[in-house]
Amino acid sequence: MPHLNHTFCVAPMMDGTDRHCRYFHRLMTRHALLYTEMVTAEAIIHGDQDHLLGFDKAEHPVALQLGGSDPKKMAAAARAGEAFGYDEINMNVGCPSDRVQSGAFGACLMKTPDLVAECVSAMIGAVNIPVTVKCRIGVDDQDPEESLFQFVDRVSGAGCGTFIVHARKAWLQGLSPKENRTVPPLDYDLVRKLKRERPDLEIILNGGIETLRDAHVLSSDFDGVMLGRAAYGAPYMLSEVDEIFFGSDRPTISREAIVREMSGYLQHAFEKGVRPHSVTRHMIGLYHGAPGARRWRRFLSENASASRDDVLDLALTEVAQHQSVA
Numbered sequence: 001m002p003h004l005n006h007t008f009c010v011a012p013m014m015d016g017t018d019r020h021c022r023y024f025h026r027l028m029t030r031h032a033l034l035y036t037e038m039v040t041a042e043a044i045i046h047g048d049q050d051h052l053l054g055f056d057k058a059e060h061p062v063a064l065q066l067g068g069s070d071p072k073k074m075a076a077a078a079r080a081g082e083a084f085g086y087d088e089i090n091m092n093v094g095c096p097s098d099r100v101q102s103g104a105f106g107a108c109l110m111k112t113p114d115l116v117a118e119c120v121s122a123m124i125g126a127v128n129i130p131v132t133v134k135c136r137i138g139v140d141d142q143d144p145e146e147s148l149f150q151f152v153d154r155v156s157g158a159g160c161g162t163f164i165v166h167a168r169k170a171w172l173q174g175l176s177p178k179e180n181r182t183v184p185p186l187d188y189d190l191v192r193k194l195k196r197e198r199p200d201l202e203i204i205l206n207g208g209i210e211t212l213r214d215a216h217v218l219s220s221d222f223d224g225v226m227l228g229r230a231a232y233g234a235p236y237m238l239s240e241v242d243e244i245f246f247g248s249d250r251p252t253i254s255r256e257a258i259v260r261e262m263s264g265y266l267q268h269a270f271e272k273g274v275r276p277h278s279v280t281r282h283m284i285g286l287y288h289g290a291p292g293a294r295r296w297r298r299f300l301s302e303n304a305s306a307s308r309d310d311v312l313d314l315a316l317t318e319v320a321q322h323q324s325v326a
């Protein structure tokens with residue numbers, strides 16, 4: 001099976017890592033592996049595949065995350081993903097939302113490793129690209145020492161060699177999805193132990209990593225790290241990923257150059273009927289921590305409903321004026 005580099009990954013985030021967001025992130029890092037939002041197998045089978053799966057070539061390498069638990073449907077959806085050109089299929093065994101539970105997929109599948117193994121095996125039989133799994137360390141009253149190892153052993157036995165582990169449990173009752181990303185404590189040591197005791201598996205650490213410095217330190221114990229909220233909220237950190245994690249000596253792209261590139265992208269998307277806000281909303285944090293951040297954020301928020309394709313150029317002018325005054 002072809003191998004992808006998981007040294008640095010940007011996490012799948014519903015309502016976050018759509019194609020516009022990934023295009024934006026890719027301007028800052030050539031090498032990070034980008035993940036789609038979760039798409040259910042059911043939606044792919046019955047829905048508008050161009051809308052659900054279409055993406056720009058520039059986004060490679062990009063992994064499609066699938067939600068579901070019916071092996072045949074997961075195989076069919078994986079096949080569709082491969083046909084669209086995705087580089088990896090990832091199965092979601094970490095998402096705790098109610099909607100997901102009622103469809104019997106996401107984190108509740110930590111309780112049924114046999115079923116996940118069946119799905120993985122069906123997907124591996126259906127595609128020639130890597131099939132990976134993103135999981136938790138356990139759910140509800142499971143003992144993570146047992147649940148994580150049992151899960152990984154069963155699913156790796158079905159042929160999955162790469163696990164992205166969100167290093168906390170999910171509580172399926174009583175916590176909102178958002179709380180499930182903050183309340184259950186992180187246990188990096190357990191994931192370290194998994195890597196130590198299963199050295200042949202590729203183990204990627206996820207959960208609560210806030211800075212590239214922390215990510216880099218942690219990465220020495222794992223095969224890679226995955227960042228979600230921190231990268232989404234302060235995306236310009238991605239501009240240093242290639243140098244820090246991949247030894248690249250390409251010059252870092254400036255925020256202004258990113259905005260200009262995105263402006264061209266937006267004009268193109270606008271002609272195809274995309275609302276400017278669908279693109280600009282992912283860019284709100286671009287100036288995070290830099291001069292002009294407040295003006296940038298405010299301009300984009302106040303112009304969220306603007307139906308014009310030059311909104312990013314205007315926002316850039318706004319920030320530049322502020323910077324020349326400052």
Ligand SMILES: Cc1cc2nc3c(=O)[nH]c(=O)nc-3n(C[C@H](O)[C@H](O)[C@H](O)COP(=O)(O)O)c2cc1C
Binds near residue numbers: 037093207209
């Ligand atoms: C808004 C949002 C949406 C998310 N959607 C997904 C998803 O579709 N699939 C998934 O596996 N995880 C999803 N997650 C979880 C992240 O992928 C990640 O595991 C989690 O946020 C912990 O990483 P972080 O602390 O670096 O953000 C989502 C997280 C957020 C904040």
